Amino acid sequence: MTDQExxxxxxxxxxxxxxxxxxFYFNRADRLLSSGRIAQIRKNKYGASVLEATPDExxxxxxxxxxxxxxxxxxxxxxxxxxxxISAMFVEQDEVWTIRQGETDQIECKKGFRLSPEExxxxxxxxxxxxxxxxxxxxxxGVRDRALxxxxxxxxxxxxxxxxxxxxxxxxxxxxVPHVTKGSITLGKKRIGVLYVxxxxxxxxxxxxxxxxxxxxGTIYYRYVGETRxxxxxxxxxxxxxxxxxxxxxxxxxxxxxxxxxxxxIDLDTGEVTGTSxxxxxxKDLLPNIQFIREGDFTEARGAPALRLIGxxxxxxxxxxxxxxxxxxxxxxxxxxxxxxxNERVADPMQFIHSLAHSQRKWLPVWFYVRQSAxxxxxxxxxxxxxxxxxxxxxxxxxKRLLRTVSAYxxxxxxxxxxxxxxxxxxxxxxxxxxxxxxxxxxVQGLTDAPRNLDVFRPLVAREEFGSD
Numbered sequence: 001m002t003d004q005e006x007x008x009x010x011x012x013x014x015x016x017x018x019x020x021x022x023x024f025y026f027n028r029a030d031r032l033l034s035s036g037r038i039a040q041i042r043k044n045k046y047g048a049s050v051l052e053a054t055p056d057e058x059x060x061x062x063x064x065x066x067x068x069x070x071x072x073x074x075x076x077x078x079x080x081x082x083x084x085x086i087s088a089m090f091v092e093q094d095e096v097w098t099i100r101q102g103e104t105d106q107i108e109c110k111k112g113f114r115l116s117p118e119e120x121x122x123x124x125x126x127x128x129x130x131x132x133x134x135x136x137x138x139x140x141x142g143v144r145d146r147a148l149x150x151x152x153x154x155x156x157x158x159x160x161x162x163x164x165x166x167x168x169x170x171x172x173x174x175x176x177v178p179h180v181t182k183g184s185i186t187l188g189k190k191r192i193g194v195l196y197v198x199x200x201x202x203x204x205x206x207x208x209x210x211x212x213x214x215x216x217x218g219t220i221y222y223r224y225v226g227e228t229r230x231x232x233x234x235x236x237x238x239x240x241x242x243x244x245x246x247x248x249x250x251x252x253x254x255x256x257x258x259x260x261x262x263x264x265x266i267d268l269d270t271g272e273v274t275g276t277s278x279x280x281x282x283x284k285d286l287l288p289n290i291q292f293i294r295e296g297d298f299t300e301a302r303g304a305p306a307l308r309l310i311g312x313x314x315x316x317x318x319x320x321x322x323x324x325x326x327x328x329x330x331x332x333x334x335x336x337x338x339x340x341x342x343n344e345r346v347a348d349p350m351q352f353i354h355s356l357a358h359s360q361r362k363w364l365p366v367w368f369y370v371r372q373s374a375x376x377x378x379x380x381x382x383x384x385x386x387x388x389x390x391x392x393x394x395x396x397x398x399x400k401r402l403l404r405t406v407s408a409y410x411x412x413x414x415x416x417x418x419x420x421x422x423x424x425x426x427x428x429x430x431x432x433x434x435x436x437x438x439x440x441x442x443x444v445q446g447l448t449d450a451p452r453n454l455d456v457f458r459p460l461v462a463r464e465e466f467g468s469d
Contacts, residue, residue, distance in 0.1 A: 006047035011058040027163050034378050035162050080196040081183025097150040097187040103226045106137030113141040113158040122214035125173050128197050129205045130221040130228035132178035136199035142192035152190030171386045175208045203239050331355035340365035341458045349373040357395035363408050412446035419443035428456045
């Protein structure tokens with residue numbers, strides 16, 4: 001959060017506003033903010049040095065926000081769930097509000113809303129996938145699907161739900177994850193909930209697990225007029241054709257950049273890479289073994305596309321050699337531990353953090369890499385939640401560690417407890433037997449305060465782990 005936002009939050013807290021009410025103003029589709037951040041500001045654990053906004057500054061912020069909701073749009077565009085847009089979709093007659101167009105391929109109605117258990121939310125997940133694969137659209141809660149009348153929701157479950165809690169089951173059930181904006185409106189005396197689903201740029205959105213009878217793994221859902229169902233061949237061909245068109249457009253754009261000298265080219269016959277800033281050569285013996293993989297997040301700029309070279313690359317000159325950086329493939333648990341124990345910086349900390357979501361080993365070092373990254377903790381947590389993990393339980397446990405809801409700490413007794421006391425005095429010696437190894441490890445797990453000479457631990461553990469004696 002920016003200092004200006006933190007100042008506004010402090011002013012809202014001074015007015016007695018609840019944490020969840022404040023969170024609503026700052027959580028956006030392009031920046032899912034943990035509700036715990038507001039609690040941290042309240043406790044002066046985040047942004048403690050930032051001054052509270054003045055009453056006039058708060059009033060200006062609220063006035064601007066009401067006139068122009070920026071939750072899912074640019075500064076000069078109304079949000080798709082703005083009251084004016086939603087109310088225009090309904091018509092009132094004899095104090096009964098009804099949807100003008102009925103259920104279409106962009107509008108779906110549901111009488112109630114339940115986020116948990118997951119089985120009760122499965123039909124909504126299917127509807128969101130269907131809308132994202134078509135044109136996008138709206139899901140209304142508190143509107144009967146046949147009568148199309150706004151009866152309102154019977155409780156506040158929808159209105160109290162944190163947008164992050166709605167996004168979480170989507171991230172676990174669909175890939176890629178659709179973008180959803182939450183809103184609400186009061187029609188007469190009836191309050192209804194609204195979810196706006198954006199058309200996904202990288203459709204098709206596919207179900208990646210089974211949920212009750214509503215969501216089937218591997219199925220592509222599509223919103224047709226009045227129903228959401230498994231996609232038909234014609235619509236699937238259209239999605240594929242659209243992807244091909246975008247790919248051709250992107251290829252043309254890149255070729256234009258090459259033609260104007262803004263990007264480098266590689267000659268696969270000679271291994272020569274040429275760009276406006278210079279050139280280098282990859283040895284011909286290595287060319288057949290090099291793969292070029294296009295993925296996201298291989299650089300510190302989140303979301304920036306990157307090409308990763310797998311293999312040894314030797315620049316043509318000493319100057320270029322100093323500028324070269326190789327990002328190694330396949331981050332293993334041993335590599336995660338080895339870099340931590342040797343206190344070495346890595347080229348891409350996020351790649352090491354991601355690897356923990358695919359490992360069954362629970363307590364691998366993570367904060368070492370978090371501190372090296374240029375990404376905020378909130379962004380790392382939300383990024384992990386969007387990951388399709390090999391071991392979802394490992395990914396979820398890692399998120400809990402980052403949110404500090406779980407810890408490796410265990411209170412020790414006996415010999416480990418005595419060793420903890422020595423550690424805190426700075427008396428740290430290497431274990432010499434297998435039994436002492438176990439006592440040493442338990443004592444480390446029993447530390448709550450870091451010893452004065454914490455760095456002594458690294459070479460001691462590294463010596464045992466990698467046999468450098």
